[in-house]
Amino acid sequence: MDRTPGSPLSLSRRGLLRTGAGASLAALGLGLGAQTASAAVPATQRFELTEPSYDLFRSKNTHGARVQQSFAFDWVNKFLFVATKRTGSSESAGDLCINKMDFDGNYLSYMHLDGFGHGVAFAALPSGSGTELWIECAANTGGYGTALAPIDYVGGTTLSSPAGSAAYRPIPGATEYTCSVDPVHQRMIVRYQSSGGKRIAVYPLSAFTTRDFGTPLVDFKQPAIPGTPQGYTLYGSYMYYLTGDAYPGNGTPTGDGNSYITSIDINTGTVKQGPVLTKAGSTLHHREPEGLAVYRTDAGEARLFIGFATGVEGDRRSSIFYKKALV
Template sequence: MEHNSSTSLTRRGLLRTGAGAGLAALGLGYGAQSASAAVPTSPRFDLSQPSYDLFRDNVLHSKRVQQSFAFDSVNKRLFVAAKRYGSTEEAGDLCISELDFHGNYVSYMHLNGFGHGVAFGVRPSGSTSYLWIESDANSNGYGSKLACVKYTAGATLDSSSTSFGRFQPVSGATEYTCSIDPVHNRMIVRYHKDGAKHIAVYNVSDTDNGDFSNPLVDFTPPSISGTPQGYTLYGSYMYFMTGNAYSDSNPDPGNTYITSINVNTGAIAQGPTLTKAGSTLTFREPEGLAVYRTDAGESRLFLGFATGVEGDRRSSIFYKNALV
């Protein structure tokens, strides 16, 4: 990566300059290197166990289908990404809604030309939330870079802005998304290269510094059938969701499946496993996975669904909490 040697690469320095021109000077793209270390082994969520409601049919700022969501566990914020109402699919215009942990709407931010919103992560710094999210949407509406953006309520930010840093972690890759495991402090990056999707995992102590040169693992995941609808990381396991909205050809309980993948071996650990979370919803389209640990110490795998009616889509989120 090219960077300005006078720019601090500490986490605090990177996040503090994330809203200013300084971070942009960090440049683009560490080249991907072979993984140099394994991810420490952890328990995994048992996908066969029941799911529980966090909330159902809660209002977002955008009335379109949500795409993904992520938690700021320090400041107790939940962010949900959806396409911006009135924009085309290819524009990559996103609307980020901020909710509290009860699902009550708080504020919004518009990110124009950023991407599809498949997955993103949040890093807190003091009372501020920073979004690690795709940016610089290509002609298909998917992000060609990763960005670290300060969440600012009510603001509109264009992807052409020089006020935030952009990163291309893997040499030769053309699309990026990411998610953050806030329990084990790691970032998972899903990238497109050589006609296929690949996975890399990093310590956030590195990515907080804008450093993507030392992936813990870097592999091609197994082929999983179905429409991809989100992914996240918990410890040494990646979770991947597929499925579609209810329809005449896809009635209740639907075709939403979750699969866990051991990131150290690249092999499926469990699944694909059908989930019936929210099966009684009238409209139910799987959209997003995220991880959070409660103040009481319970780790949870959250499953998101777009619900509601056309023109007034809502957010419904459920969770699993059984570890094995």
């Protein structure tokens, strides 16, 4: 959440997943007063958060000098997209830089998004040989997005935040939105602000590919979890929630830090495990937790990826780790 920017994992290009098409859903959204939608999500395995973490990559450069906010995988075209705050922009401007990288962490290109939001979470959906980003937009005075928008990633360009029919608000009355994708079970999770606080809704991915949202599969009030929110994602019937802060002072590694991951059963809206301390990358400088995402390798192994902003001020780097034990 900085306001200023191992051993690599080989992920092959075979065994591609495809975006679900799905049937259109009803046009009406779920009211903010509902606790849980009528349709439950089938129970799945979950990541065991006490098991070790492994390196994807450490200390990789992005386009700007400020820290990453979140990241997302295009699981068909095999690219990683890392969102950072724009160098030179204020915290409240909502200006983001989207960095396109390969799975070894090599920087490939960037896209600037002006007035979109804070970048806590977003999704990268395969679109032919390209990528469609679903990301918050129409930033409010606090710099947080008030809608969601599908954006075709085009390297080297700058895009102003869309408005009107190009900005989507699936939940009537919600004032802030972010989202993250579960590519394995083909669902999208949305975290939104209601009059009663933060809530979570889960949709079939087809609701986003057709732009026809209807009633979410589940909708619940986010349980109280201590710590600074730094990202979330979805795998099956469990949401994963990341909290924590950078190392204090000048960012020199001290102790184990305070980066925690919590799993939440989305059918009950209650905590299943955690918060569990993660020591991934504990020797890295600064080490601010920033972003969660799910990916399944072509060999069929599901992984929960955990991002950290690392490095010195003025030269922040991206570091990403993963957990793979399911129970």
